[in-house]
Amino acid sequence: MPRAGLDPAAVVAAGAALADEVGVAQLTMGSLAERLGVRTPSLYKHVGGQEDLTRRIAVLALGEAADAVGRAVQGYAGRDALGAAARAFRDFVLAHPGRYAATVGMESTGPDDPLAAAGERLLGAFMAVLRGYDLPDSETVHALRMLRSLFHGFATLQSASGFRWSADIDESFAWLVAFADRGLRAASRAADGPPPPGQP
Amino acid sequence: MPRAGLDPAAVVAAGAALADEVGVAQLTMGSLAERLGVRTPSLYKHVGGQEDLTRRIAVLALGEAADAVGRAVQGYAGRDALGAAARAFRDFVLAHPGRYAATVGMESTGPDDPLAAAGERLLGAFMAVLRGYDLPDSETVHALRMLRSLFHGFATLQSASGFRWSADIDESFAWLVAFADRGLRAASRAADGPPPPGQP
DNA sequence: GCTAAAAGCTAACGCCATTAACCAGAGCTG
DNA sequence: CAGCTCTGGTTAATGGCGTTAGCTTTTAGC
Structure with missing residues (x-):
């Protein structure tokens, strides 16, 4: 009976890969065990159970997303940084x-939860983008939430095939990024001069 | 053996209510049956199964959301309509x-799927809001997708307690709505004059 | 080499969704 | 009013999945 040589990281990585292939809802302990050439109960030597597994997958996903966004933003600022981060x-x-689906609806249990740290890192990457638009400090958190809502919403909807109409989705995304860029530049200008009037 | 007097609508309504209480992931056929004072297999006389049940709950939710947004928008235009719809x-x-969680990741199977109709109604309600900003026709679909992403993202993140920091969430939402309003007004102005410059 | 912890296994349990087969009651029909 | 049938309920059974318990074997450290 040769050992499979598993460890938590390998199990989580395989689980994430399988989730990408079949969807997180269809990610079953049995299918993951089969994928790893092992019997189902063996997985419990490495992860606490299904809840723990998807939690770790979510942490992995947030960390990878933070890396990807952080890497993309390197050397850019303003609109270019925003576009790179969004893409x-x-x-x-x-x-x-x-x-990524494993991350939605995942609540961090405490301040020392690795999930919280991974989320902070992703937020930090977007924060770096915002630094290029010199917003008033009081608005940074709002802008951050706006960007997160916008990108999370778009990605989630597209990933779920939520856009029925056939209009080009890439074009919509580019429009959306340009929209956010214009708005953020306007908000940064508002820090210098008077804010744009309420009624045109 | 007195009859419970159920019908599909009653089962779906009770399922939606239970999903709101315990979360759609914890909505089980057994718990719903218990809630209705009936044995589990009886539910299969009214709905096709769990898949069908959550699908019908999603249709109900989209219809209710469309009603709520449509009602809120009545009599308003422009920024007021946008704010009312968002709220x-x-x-x-x-x-x-x-x-609402039942609707995410739900794909309509065909053009005569009630889910598609309900989704169209909700989109129509937001379309009415956009009519107040006279955008070029070519941009309407992009703006619609932007609004949908923004509001879906924000509501989903907040509903999942995704905003960790304590900064006032209502304030963030108001900022976000104002942001969208400014951007849409700028886009409508762009239809008249030249578009805003790429580099300031 | 010996020992002990780690990593695998089989067996078993319980929950959940689903199906089959059966039964009572309400309403229509004669 | 008697009876038939359709409907909405029932119990029983099946199968899949997550999880736990207990055993066994490999590996690592002394």
Whole structure:
């Protein structure tokens, strides 16, 4: 009975890959064990159970997304940084729909939860983008939430085939990024001069 | 053996209510049957199974959301309509997290799928909002997708307690709506004059 | 080499979704 | 009013999945 040589990281990585292939809802302990050439109960030597497994997959996904966005942003600022970050994030979600889906609805249990740290890193990558638009400090958190909502929403909807109409999705995404860029530049200008009027 | 007097609509309504209480992932046929004072297999006389049940819950949720947004928008235009629609949508998702969660990742099987019709109605409600900003026709679909991504993303993230920091979430939402409004007004102005320059 | 922890296995349990087969009651029909 | 039938309920059974318990074998450290 040769050993398979598994460890938690290998199990989580295989689980994430399988989730990308079949969807996180169809990720079953049995199928993952089969993929790893092992019997189902053996997995419990490495992860606490299904809940723990998807949690670790979510941590992995957030970390990878943070890396991808952070890497894409390097050397760019302003609109270019925003575009690069947006593209990197969306590409990641589309390339890894299962592991990203594992992150939605995942709540961090405490301040020392690795999930919280991974989330912070991803937020930090977007924060770096915002630094290129010199927003008032009071608005940074709002802008961050806006970007997160926008990109998370778009990626989630596209990943779920939520856009029925056949209009070009890449074109919509580019429009959306340009929209966010214009808005952020306007908001940064508002820090210098008077804010844009409420009624044109 | 007195009859419970169930019908598909009653089962779906009870399922949606239960999903709101315990989350769509914990919505089990057994718990729903117990809630209805009936044995589990009896549910199969009214719905085709769990897949069919959550599908019907999603249709119900989309229809209710469309009603709520459509009602909120009545009599308003422009920024007021956008704010009313945004508020109505978010309130709905937060009040009914379970049934809304049933809609994500739900793909309509064909053109005569009731799910498609319900989705169209919700989109139509947001389309009415966009009519207040006279965008070029070519941009309407992009703007629609932007609004959908933005609101879906925000509501989903908040519903999942995804915003860790304590900064006021209502304030962020108001900022986000104002941001979208400014951007849409700029886009409508772009239809008249030249578009805003790429580099300031 | 010996020992002990780690990593695998089989067996068993319980929950859940689903199906089959059966039964009672309500309403229509004669 | 008697009876038939359709409907909405029932119990029983099946199969899949997650999980736990207990055993065994390999590996690593002394």
